[in-house]
Amino acid sequence: MTTSITGSTLAYLIPGDPVRNVRLPRLFNAVFERFGIDAVLLPVQVPLRDFAVFFKSAFLARNVRGMVIAPPHKPLVVDLLDGCGLFGRVAGSVNVVRRTENNELEGDLFDGEGLVGALDHFNIPFRGKRVLILGAGVSAAAIGVALAEGGTVDGAEHIAFYDTSAGKAAGVAAKLDAFFDADVAVADSNAPEGYDLVINATPLGLDENDALPVDVARMDRHAALFDILLRNQPTPLVRAARARGLNAQAGFEMLIQQMPHYLGYFGHADAAQGVRDDADFLREIVYPPAMHAEIRQPLRYRSPSVA
Known part of the structure; x- marks a missing residue:
């Protein structure tokens, strides 16, 4: 996580209910620190009934550049956007939203x-x-x-x-x-x-x-x-x-592989490429200790001798 939050720090939010167990803040903030990006991702607990009002109000803050949407709010976002990608349109749900240079809100789904x-x-x-x-x-x-x-x-x-x-x-x-x-x-x-x-x-x-x-x-x-x-x-x-x-x-690994897409969508192209090149530092965060052996030697092949 960035060690010094200032007035120029970019803010990204992850609204959900609950948010106690969300993993993405640790991943994003590890990326921001590793690649020297002055930004932070913060979880915010928002009840379902308040989400639409919160969503529109949060983007009134000009340093809020985007959101990663956690359950149960993903299906609610599509109707609040100015534009939506193909994945989001087909699924009727999005998990990422960004503010464009024209101050419009776009969303998509990277699952x-x-x-x-x-x-x-x-x-x-x-x-x-x-x-x-x-x-x-x-x-x-x-x-x-x-x-x-x-x-x-x-x-x-x-x-x-x-x-x-x-x-x-x-x-x-x-x-x-x-x-x-x-x-x-x-x-x-x-x-x-x-x-x-x-x-x-x-x-x-x-x-x-x-x-x-x-x-x-x-x-x-x-x-x-x-x-x-x-x-x-x-x-x-x-x-x-x-x-x-x-x-x-x-x-x-599905979560890990979404990270370059999130970062690229938010405009952090260098960080996105850096994660594509080496994401093991993120796997160390996400994979439980009992599965750390699979990070560098993933179980890829079945045994041909087993019925």
């Missing part, structure tokens, strides 16, 4: 790009592959956009959404179908057979006693799994998949 960066980091193939996304919420929609954006050449060959609410999954699939020339469908069940990659974008796993969102014993031997959750990692799902020898990864 999907963070997911793609994490998959590449762990050498998990998704281009030209069949992907099952469990869940149909904001993050699932953003992930779908990222996987569909490149078409069947640079993106996934087939994307299926499964949610316990079939109508919710159908709504996300319809939005993607309207924007992209991609093979998008609604899965009838969470059966993982025939998929190369399974992504858990549900809250199942936050509690140790939650049922597994998918039966990893039924996953194909070559398949990989990514669980976007940040708490309780490695979750029972990740542990079960790894016990089978599958390439199964926790959601921390």
Whole structure:
């Protein structure tokens, strides 16, 4: 965190309710300190009923340059913006807002790009592959956009959404179908057979006693799994998949891979490139101590001898 806050310090805010466990202030402030940026990111607890008023009022302060939006406020922001990126429009939600040079407010959603960066980091193939996304919420929609954006050449060959609410999954699939020339469908069940990659974008796993969102014993031997959750990692799902020898990864890297996008969006291009070049100092902050061994030697490959 910057050691001397002055009248020229740029302020970024992360509104949420609650904000006790938000991780991004530590990441942003570590970046600001490392790259000599006179800025600070502060968490602010804002009740849902007060958010719209707070959002507009906060930007009356000229040194407030942007926000990172925490739950439950992400879906409320779109209607308060002057402009919104494609990811945010499709998902109907944003997690980052910036003030432009014209004093307009723009927002977007980087969950999907963070997911793609994490998959590449762990050498998990998704281009030209069949992907099952469990869940149909904001993050699932953003992930779908990222996987569909490149078409069947640079993106996934087939994307299926499964949610316990079939109508919710159908709504996300319809939005993607309207924007992209991609093979998008609604899965009838969470059966993982025939998929190369399974992504858990549900809250199942936050509690140790939650049922597994998918039966990893039924996953194909070559398949990989990514669980976007940040708490309780490695979750029972990740542990079960790894016990089978599958390439199964926790959601921390998805957060790390969003950081260059946040920084670039806020105009800190040099810092964004610096994090792309070396983000291990951020991984040391985000990954729990029990998983620090995975930072420099990530678990990338399954054991071919395990059934």
